[in-house]
Amino acid sequence: MIPPLQSIISRLHVKQLRLLVALGEHGSLLKASQQVALTQPGASKALQEIETTFGTPLFVRTNRGLEPNAVGHCVIRYAHLIQTDLAHLREEIVGVLRGQGGRVAAGVIMGAVPLLTNAVSVLVGRQPDLSVEIVEDTSAALLAQIDAGRLDLAICRTSITQAPQVYDSVRLQEETLAVIANVGHPLRRAKKVTLHELAPYRWVMYRANMPMRVLLEGEFRNCGIRFPQHLLETTSAFATLALLQANPSFVALVSIEVAQFFAHHEMSCILPLALTSQSEPYELVTRKGAPAQPAAKLLIDELLSRRS
Template sequence: MELQNLEAFCVVYEEGSISKAAKKLFMSQQGLSKAIIKLEKEFSKPLFTRSNKGVVPTDYARALYPKASRLSAILNSIEDDSSLPEREELHIAATSGFLMSVGLEFINEFERDHSTIELRLEECSDQRVAEQVDSGSAEVGFMAGPIDYEKYRGELFLRLRHVAVISERDTLARKESLTWKDLDDEAIALMSRSHAPYDLILSQMLKEGAAPKRLIETSEGYLGFDLASKNQAICISTDLHASKWARGDVRIIPIYDDYYSWDVSLITCRREKPGNAAQSFIDYALQWIKQHRNERFTWEHTVDCP
């Protein structure tokens, strides 16, 4: 619905005449009539009937007018208020599952304290995060490691422990912890190769002499959790994601790895200095995670984060 048409309805209602309303709105009578007809089609109700003295509002129009008048006034006040500050849009690219990890309040708290900045956060693969930060279409990214520090400035944001989500019917579910070697010749569900940890996990398995019997690449973690609950695969995930979203008769077992954890870093491109909005967000994000890490992102087997 166009605001201009709603305003036209209100003026016709107040003037009781198409011709008088057209003059007041500096419109042709034909153009004004078309606007009213368009509104009537949108509402699927007639708004006026013609009389010798002009137009008469229908019962529906009489009920509509107070609401339309109030809405029109509110929208006009917003458009006309030059005191409202312009909002700057800040584009952020984040690895899949990021927003579910930190929660919507992470965004809401920032925008509440920074009213002139509007965040546009897009979740995608780590590969896509890198592409967007490289191209400048996103000023800030959240990407799983490894990070190329020659290309990016990076600040560690989350450090997570790898875990295996296993059906309780699987014999491995009896173990208190696992190594990659334990997963030799098993069906493994893993986030796809467009996500950074994919190659590292497979290379660590090979270093320890393990290879999947079957490798199932997923675009998101839910499929892996579902396969684990059905005893069709072992899902490799993180302590954070598994503790929140794994369901069914499964066990979440830590995988102890001396070489690396599942790290998510806040990155910016080294070629460009962050703008004011980006720097405000970076400062906020690093302070926010420092305050919330222990209360929201720590489990029995979570890796300490400096």
């Protein structure tokens, strides 16, 4: 039986986490003990204490050394995360003590990537010591990371959650959508295209229930056209671009900012399809009532200055 959380917290030490990471890297108690400056008997005792703390074996003893079992892999992964968080904590403290710099973790949905990266570029130009982590994902995944304290802020949408009231959100910018394709697409030189013309092509888009996908489904429904059955689904801007590059017949629905970025660099073209539906705006989302640390406040202020 796994012990209660408070029992684990009270018994687990940072040096034990370092030992777990070292064991995951080396699979050898001797090499791991040397890495964390313990004697081999001391490392063996520490491992026994760790396994007692979690109430279950974490490694399988083989003639090749120690191999983590399923629970061991899980614990090692979280040990890595805790070490990384401590490194980020130190980095942020250094920035605060210097009166500048620090670290901020920001999430963003695909369509708003240019909005965030432009703000970050300006901000780090003013604050060279600032470190920024950018996580691109769906709104649902980003809100989950805000809940877990992994992100300081996110540009996404709270409409996808059943509890939007648990977040502080500010409307940032309206989203305009565009259809893009390979620069060699058969319709690249058309002055105007219709959804009837594009329907037979293979579409790259977000998965079901995402706002952008729901909007496109509505467009097909309003035109009396059957929605494509065989889709290529991704939340990644790079995967979208790679798919368009791989096949000149593919088309994708993205934000106009992403479309213009790709077109400007001649990586794709924008097809002249007029959409009738209005997309949901981007929101700047933070944890409800949570005070923004200095580095996050700088990025929030920069984003708010770009509101339209």
